[in-house]
Each structure stands twice: as C-alpha cells, then as structure tokens.
Amino acid sequence: MNEFTSSFWSWYIIVLTVVSLVGVAIFLASQRTRRLAPGEKAEEMSHKWDGDLVELNNPLPSWWVNLFWITLIFSAGYLVLYPGLGSFKGVLGWTSFGQYDSEMAKAREKYDPIFNQFLGQPVEQVAASAEARDMGQRLFLTYCAQCHGSDAAGATGFPNLTDKDWLYGGDAEAIKASIANGRMGVMPALGAALGTDGTKQVAHYVLSLSGSNHDAGLAAAGKPLFEANCAACHMPDGTGMAAMGAPNLTDKVWLYGGTEAAIIEAIEKGRAGNMPAQLQALGEAKVHLLAAYVWGLGGGVAMAAPQPAPAAEAAAPAAEEAPAAQ
Ligand code: HEC
Ligand code: HEC
Numbered sequence: 001m002n003e004f005t006s007s008f009w010s011w012y013i014i015v016l017t018v019v020s021l022v023g024v025a026i027f028l029a030s031q032r033t034r035r036l037a038p039g040e041k042a043e044e045m046s047h048k049w050d051g052d053l054v055e056l057n058n059p060l061p062s063w064w065v066n067l068f069w070i071t072l073i074f075s076a077g078y079l080v081l082y083p084g085l086g087s088f089k090g091v092l093g094w095t096s097f098g099q100y101d102s103e104m105a106k107a108r109e110k111y112d113p114i115f116n117q118f119l120g121q122p123v124e125q126v127a128a129s130a131e132a133r134d135m136g137q138r139l140f141l142t143y144c145a146q147c148h149g150s151d152a153a154g155a156t157g158f159p160n161l162t163d164k165d166w167l168y169g170g171d172a173e174a175i176k177a178s179i180a181n182g183r184m185g186v187m188p189a190l191g192a193a194l195g196t197d198g199t200k201q202v203a204h205y206v207l208s209l210s211g212s213n214h215d216a217g218l219a220a221a222g223k224p225l226f227e228a229n230c231a232a233c234h235m236p237d238g239t240g241m242a243a244m245g246a247p248n249l250t251d252k253v254w255l256y257g258g259t260e261a262a263i264i265e266a267i268e269k270g271r272a273g274n275m276p277a278q279l280q281a282l283g284e285a286k287v288h289l290l291a292a293y294v295w296g297l298g299g300g301v302a303m304a305a306p307q308p309a310p311a312a313e314a315a316a317p318a319a320e321e322a323p324a325a326q
Helices: 008-030 062-081 096-116 123-127 130-143 172-181 191-209 216-229 260-269 284-295 310-325
Strands: 044-049 053-056 183-187 271-275
Touching: 008 062, 096 284, 123 130, 123 172, 123 284, 130 284, 172 284, 191 216, 191 260
Parallel strands: none
Antiparallel strands: 044 053, 183 271
16 A cells, blocks of 8 residues: 555545444344244244245344354454554554565574585585585576576577586686676677678688588688687687687587577677576575586586695606506
8 A cells, every 4th residue: 555645545445444344243233133932933024935935034043143243353353463454554563575584584594504504615525415416406406497407408598517618617616606696798799890701701710610511711711800800709729718708619519509600690690698696696505505516517627726736746656657667
C-alpha cells in the first residue's frame, strides 16, 4: 500500500473489512441458538416439496455457530498481529522481507562454517578434497552450468573449462579472479578498416597459424595486415594474450568456431564475451570452492611462483641419470 500517496485506499480497506466483520458478528448474534425444550416441536415453515418434504425451523447447532465465532475471533486476532488492515503493519511487525532475511541469516549461520573451512586452504589443496569437489560441483550446476554446460565443456562463445586452453590463465589465482570479478573479452570490429579483401587475407593467415586448410597466397598477403592490426592483442606469433583475454589463434581450440566464415565474422563484427562477476552474489567462500572445482577439472595449471631451490632439485635427477646412461 506504500505506493499510494493518499491514505484513501488504506482506509477504504480498513472500513470495508471491519464493517464486514462486525456485520457478520451481529448477524451471528441475532441467530443465537435456542435449544428446544424436551417435548417441544420445531416450527414448520409451511414450505413443502415433493408432497411430504417439509422445512423445519430448527435452531442452528451450537457447534456450527461456535465455529463461526472462532473464525471471527481468529481473523480479528490475525488482523491485529499481522499486516492485513490497509497499511497497518500489525503489532508483531512481521514482513516477508524480514522473514526472508532471518531465514537467510539462520542458513548462513549453519552453512558458512562449512563453506569457510576451505577458505584458508590454497585452491590446489581444496581441489584435492572429495568433499570440497562435491560442494563445488553442486555450486557449479546451480550458478555456472547454464552458460558453461553441466560438464563445464562450454559451447560456442562460452569457453570450455576442462581443457588446458585458457583465455585468462589457468592457474588458481587467474581462475579465481575470472570467477570473482568476471571477464569481458572485447575484440573490436575491424572489417571496415581492412575491407573485404583484407579481411579475407587476414582470415586465411589466421587459418594458417593453426595449420588449418588455407590459401597460401591469401595468407601471405594477410601476414603484414595481421602484424599491423591484430598482433597488439593476439601477439605477433598469434599465441594470444591472457591479460586481454585474446585467444591463442595457433591451436585448434576455438571459442567461436574455426571455419573461414566464423573467423571473417569475428574480424568484421568483433566479439564481446561477457563472464558475469560472482563475488558479490556468492561471497568469497563459494567463489573459492568454485575456483578449486574448476581448477580440478583437468585444465588447472600450477602457479608460476618461483619454486624453492629449483637448481638443486633439477641437478639431482640429472646426476642420477648420468651413470645409468653409461
Ligand atoms: C552468463 C553466462 C555465464 C555464466 C553464468 C558463467 N560464465 Fe564463466 N564465462 C562466460 C563467458 C562468455 C566467458 C568468456 C569471457 C570472454 O569471452 O572473455 C567465461 C569465462 C570464464 C572463465 C575464464 C575461462 C578462461 O578460459 O580463462 C572461468 C574460469 C569461468 N568463466 C568460470 C565460471 C564459473 C565458475 C561460473 C559459475 C559461478 C561461471 N563461469 C558462470 C559466461 C558465463
Ligand atoms: C584490442 C585487442 C584485439 C585486436 C586488435 C584483435 N583482437 Fe581478435 N580477439 C580479441 C579478444 C579479446 C577476443 C576474444 C573475444 C571474446 O572473448 O569474446 C578475440 C577473438 C578473436 C577471434 C575468435 C577466436 C576464437 O577462438 O573463436 C578471432 C578469429 C580473432 N580474434 C582474430 C583477430 C584478427 C584477425 C585480428 C586483426 C584483424 C584481431 N583479432 C584483432 C582481441 C583483439
């Protein structure tokens, strides 16, 4: 009722409701039951049907009338305690939002410790826990499967999360950042700049990068165009750049398809993949579990952090192998 600026409709409902309740009470009181004295006969109402079916003026059974009184008292009590009378909020102050919030708070109290227990562990360690993987999978099916597929294998425009091919990097931190903050891959439309012929030539050069079927003459003409227009994001060798989300064009893994037509469309119209940020909606603990789940799907890459004493470890096996080779 808050959306009305005048209180007219609120009072309209209050008056209508109270008058009806009082009216029903008065009517019930006027029909008060009077027991028949022993031997007294119920009055005949002089209505007859089918020859001998007569209507009697028996008093209403008191259990039945009392049921009416109970419903009346119940509604009066309800309208005092809960919102119902116009914009009167009820003395309990109950709201559906309040109930939702308190139920959510109760659920958080119960489930937060379960989710939080993994927050202190590195993603790689969480991914090794079967319990965490189960929780991650349930979260994935709820929040991610509609775009990435229930098996996380992706679809056109939605990356496969189970392979080692990553737009933004496949180590624990990069995956967690992708999920928490979202990603926005922007490939500008370059068709106008390149013209129809130039677009076709670059497209054939792109095809040649992954050893796909291409026209060698067109590809040779496209090479300088690629270096001038595409290398800034896809790198001069076409292997892509994780910082921009620019895909590697030298493998046969395609986000939008590896046909000549799909590549020409990417160049002409541009592409803009959007991964929505999840941190605010899900909270850090669930994002952490999801990152571990995705990392553990098979494509997870070890962090590039420097390993302790790599020289000593690398030297040891070499020394052991040396005598064996002789
Ligand atoms: C509305 C669709 C949508 C939903 C929902 C969605 N994603 Fe994505 N996600 C994408 C798109 C599109 C991309 C690629 C963005 C781009 O092209 O730059 C992506 C990219 C990613 C990446 C980076 C992949 C790479 O190769 O670097 C990860 C990791 C990821 N999503 C995980 C998730 C997880 C986990 C969830 C569930 C919490 C999720 N996504 C929900 C659409 C979605
Ligand atoms: C400003 C950076 C930028 C430039 C310049 C750029 N691209 Fe891209 N390109 C991207 C990004 C980012 C994506 C991924 C878009 C997405 O995630 O939706 C992409 C996607 C593509 C794809 C789709 C790849 C797939 O896996 O389906 C092709 C093909 C492509 N670019 C070719 C080119 C060519 C050819 C040029 C030069 C004519 C070029 N790009 C110039 C950033 C760039």
